[in-house]
Amino acid sequence: MPRPLSPHLQVYRPQITSVLSILHRFTGVGLSFGLLFLLCWLGGLSNGEISYKKVTDWFGSSLGFIIFFKIIFSFYYHFFNGVRHLFWDMGKGFDLPTVHKTGIFVVIVSFLCSLLTWGIGVWS
């Protein structure tokens, strides 16, 4: 018989520490799917001009673009929060004010980079 878990989602108020942590895991899974998109792109590129055009057209379509933007945000968020994790691995930045500050910094920078990427992508 499986053992019961103590309640967590029903009890604790979402805070920046917990939300950013689960977002890191969530974007990680999303990026695993993004790897499949990289594979699609490589497949289109390897299969000739027509397939490549099909793939890039799908990426540029509205559904493809939405998914693409989510992957871009996932990448930037996972990247910057990953750097934050690596600093923690070195033992730096563990005190709570720093955790909060770096957390907000990570979210803002991820959004900015995503918008920048989107802007440059649309412009070119």
Added chain:
Amino acid sequence: MTRLNDDLSTIRAQGSAQNGRNHWKAQRVSAVILAIVGLWFVVESLTFSTLSYAQMLLWIQLPWHFAGISLLLTAGCYHAYLGLCVIVEDYVRTYRMGIWLILTMLMVGVYSLGVAFLLKILGA
């Protein structure tokens, strides 16, 4: 139903669970590699929509670019595999024999597909 062995002897016979050191270290090493190569790829990909098919092929066939994409694929698949293993270990309560085998084979499959595409691009 009568069993010939009790739970304690079953658990003892399975031996030690070893340690998680290598998993942790491999995750961090692949993260650093992926941070560099992934950022490089995202920055380079901003110009991809302006390139024609032939130009894109030429771009990817340059040695450093090809090495970069290969590294992205390798480190990406490995990092994703390690991360997904952790997620499975966290959320799956009853372990079935096939779970890690399925995960491993998925990753190896994705990786081989990527390698196949890259080799085809190299030959084109």
